[in-house]
Amino acid sequence: MDSNTNLLTVEHVSLHFGGTAALSSVSFTVKKGEIRAIIGPNGAGKTSMLNCISGFYRPQEGSITYRGTDLTKTATPKIAALGLARTFQNIALYTGLSTLDNLMAARHIHMKQSSLASMIYWGAAQREEVAHREKVEEIIDFLEIAQIRKAVVGALPYGLRKRVELGRALALEPDILLLDEPMAGMNVEEKEDMARFILDIHERRGTTIVLIEHDMGLVMDISDRVVVLDFGIKIGDGTPDEVKDNADVVKAYLGEG
Numbered sequence: 486m487d488s489n490t491n492l493l494t495v496e497h498v499s500l501h502f503g504g505t506a507a508l509s510s511v512s513f514t515v516k517k518g519e520i521r522a523i524i525g526p527n528g529a530g531k532t533s534m535l536n537c538i539s540g541f542y543r544p545q546e547g548s549i550t551y552r553g554t555d556l557t558k559t560a561t562p563k564i565a566a567l568g569l570a571r572t573f574q575n576i577a578l579y580t581g582l583s584t585l586d587n588l589m590a591a592r593h594i595h596m597k598q599s600s601l602a603s604m605i606y607w608g609a610a611q612r613e614e615v616a617h618r619e620k621v622e623e624i625i626d627f628l629e630i631a632q633i634r635k636a637v638v639g640a641l642p643y644g645l646r647k648r649v650e651l652g653r654a655l656a657l658e659p660d661i662l663l664l665d666e667p668m669a670g671m672n673v674e675e676k677e678d679m680a681r682f683i684l685d686i687h688e689r690r691g692t693t694i695v696l697i698e699h700d701m702g703l704v705m706d707i708s709d710r711v712v713v714l715d716f717g718i719k720i721g722d723g724t725p726d727e728v729k730d731n732a733d734v735v736k737a738y739l740g741e742g
């Protein structure tokens with residue numbers, strides 16, 4: 486695939502809950518290797534869009550094509566196995582487990598040998614376990630969370646929990662990383678750290694990133710292209726500079742709160 490290939494193609498996706506239209510015929514593409522932001526005021530439909538991509542919500546209309554597969558018709562666990570991993574707006578970790586165990590669990594859920602096979606081929610399972618452990622330790626080093634590897638995540642400060650959640654998504658070694666407001670609720674320093682990790686993942690692994698963010702300023706610095714949603718409708722799509730000067734976008738943000 487060259488760098489102009491669309492890895493993800495969202496076409497006319499509509500999602501409603503009763504009378505609420507969370508998404509109205511939204512279309513956009515994500516190119517391989519880009520950092521693609523989805524921004525918009527609260528309630529714009531950003532999380533709903535990400536939920537449609539990851540198979541948590543099923544849109545009533547439209548398609549989302551990834552490497553020839555329509556994700557709207559693909560079972561949710563299969564979507565993760567195809568190489569898409571996500572984080573949640575509200576952290577979803579095993580709060581009673583350590584950092585290390587949360588990352589190991591991610592690898593086991595998606596890559597385990599069948600339990601029968603691991604009983605028969607005990608040696609192979611052991612080698613697999615060692616390989617998982619090495620990968621997880623590498624991610625822990627990369628995210629600079631070695632000092633909390635044994636800490637129970639429920640007891641960690643918010644910013645660190647967010648980082649562990651990113652680590653869990655990375656443990657799946659995804660081709661596309663879907664991040665739902667990874668910097669929300671963080672102080673300036675934590676936000677800068679998180680932005681640096683996102684850029685590093687992108688640079689080192691070539692991971693394609695779909696980044697949802699409420700704060701317009703933040704994403705403008707790090708994203709290649711931006712989709713702007715407002716009340717479930719796409720009102721802008723382009724480079725940060727193009728989007729910044731779009732009158733509809735300015736209005737949507739000024740009209741807020």
Ligand SMILES: Nc1ncnc2c1ncn2[C@@H]1O[C@H](COP(=O)(O)OP(=O)(O)O)[C@@H](O)[C@H]1O
Nearest residue numbers: 502505507525526527528529530531532533534
């Ligand atoms: N599970 C749901 N049930 C009912 N309404 C929902 C659900 N999820 C989202 N919505 C509605 O869809 C709209 C978009 O929400 P959301 O995608 O969370 O926006 P954002 O992430 O941009 O803040 C909102 O009006 C919200 O109330």
Ligand SMILES: [Mg+2]
Nearest residue numbers: 531532533574
């Ligand atoms: Mg949201």
